[in-house]
Amino acid sequence: MNIHRRLRGVAYQAFYRLPHSVRRRIVRLVVPKYLVGAVAIIRDAEAPDPGRLLLLRQPPGRSWGLPAGLLKKAEPPAVGAARELAEESGVVIAPEELTPAVPNAIVHPKGWVDTVFLGSVPASANPLVVDGGEVLEAGWFPLDDLPRLTRNTEVVLGIYGLGPRATQPTR
Known part of the structure; x- marks a missing residue:
């Protein structure tokens, strides 16, 4: 030895x-210390293929991203994802109606971990409500015609085979 x-x-x-x-x-x-967040990838249950995705425009407002935020202390990730979705877009979905994405956790090199959940709601029955401060605008976008996305949103969506990086390496 x-x-x-x-x-x-x-x-x-x-x-x-x-x-x-x-x-x-x-x-x-x-x-090393990591912040832990929850991300919701929400599809419009009524949209024909390829579907529509809920996106948010947040300050400074040049690109669009997914509903997401940091978990509160001891908050279960699905509860955090549902909470952030409701706070940022007005869309209410029960945590048990969210499905853990596979992989469920993404470790970002800059020091945070995102837990990712998938869900769908009928857009016509879920009016989008934003506060104008944290979120400037929310909208449903066709998956084959997404607006300019934040880099992190491109990376996250790409991991799940969606968006402009769906066929490219994720990092």
């Missing part, structure tokens, strides 16, 4: 002898 392995073993033994609260503080200092 080499010296590095032996030292590593001794370090782990010492670490696990520490009280749980001390180990937790050490881990929080050493491990």
Whole structure:
């Protein structure tokens, strides 16, 4: 056994002898930190193929993105996705009606993780309501004629085979 392995073993033994609260503080200092968000990819249940997608225009307002936001402490991801969807667009959907996308989590290189959920609602029965501050505008867009998207939205949609990066590498 080499010296590095032996030292590593001794370090782990010492670490696990520490009280749980001390180990937790050490881990929080050493491990990279990530913000965790929830994203909703919502389709219009009434639209013919290829379908329509709900998008939002947020400040500064040059590109369009998906309903999304950070999770609150201890908030289940599907609950956060449903909450952000309602807050940002006025579309109300129960968390249990959202389906976890596959993959469900996307780790972004700049330090956040998005949990992604899929859903559909009939656009005619769900009027779009925005606050004019956090969200400037919301709309339903044909998947084959999407407006200018934020880079992150292009990446996320591309992972699920949608949008301009559907056939391109995601990073």
